[in-house]
Amino acid sequence: MDCLFCKIVAGEIPSKKVYENEWVYAFEDIAPQAPFHVIIIPKEHIVSAAEISSKNSHLIAKVYEAVAQIAKENGLENGFRVVNNCGADGGQTVGHIHFHLLARRNLAWPPG
Numbered sequence: 001m002d003c004l005f006c007k008i009v010a011g012e013i014p015s016k017k018v019y020e021n022e023w024v025y026a027f028e029d030i031a032p033q034a035p036f037h038v039i040i041i042p043k044e045h046i047v048s049a050a051e052i053s054s055k056n057s058h059l060i061a062k063v064y065e066a067v068a069q070i071a072k073e074n075g076l077e078n079g080f081r082v083v084n085n086c087g088a089d090g091g092q093t094v095g096h097i098h099f100h101l102l103a104r105r106n107l108a109w110p111p112g
């Protein structure tokens, strides 16, 4: 499948791994928007949040278990933000669902 993030999971495209388990892979964003910027993905290819159903929602739970674990391992006790862009208007540029974990700066709200 011609998917950038599936290729990263397969090791065909290099990435800086931050966390991995049976269901989830996390790696440093190549263009960080905060001092700490990690992308977390389910290893299984899901296009976007618009494709979540009772068949695959357990993988999103696994993503959030990884969020908590990565936050603990990296000392993000001051807080963080998780962002999931969906579709064209949502600013999604890679068609494999992913969650940005941003931290170590004061993040503006609303995001604009």
Ligand code: AMP
Residues within 6 Å of the ligand: 004, 013, 015, 027, 028, 029, 030, 031, 032, 039, 084, 085, 091, 092, 093, 094
């Ligand atoms: P989005 O705009 O929400 O689809 O986010 C896609 C993210 O993937 C962006 O923050 C990119 O900087 C990041 N990205 C694209 N290619 C790579 C790559 N090869 N390695 C790490 N991050 C990447």
Ligand code: ZN
Residues within 6 Å of the ligand: 003, 004, 005, 006, 007, 044, 045, 046, 095, 096
């Ligand atoms: Zn994929």
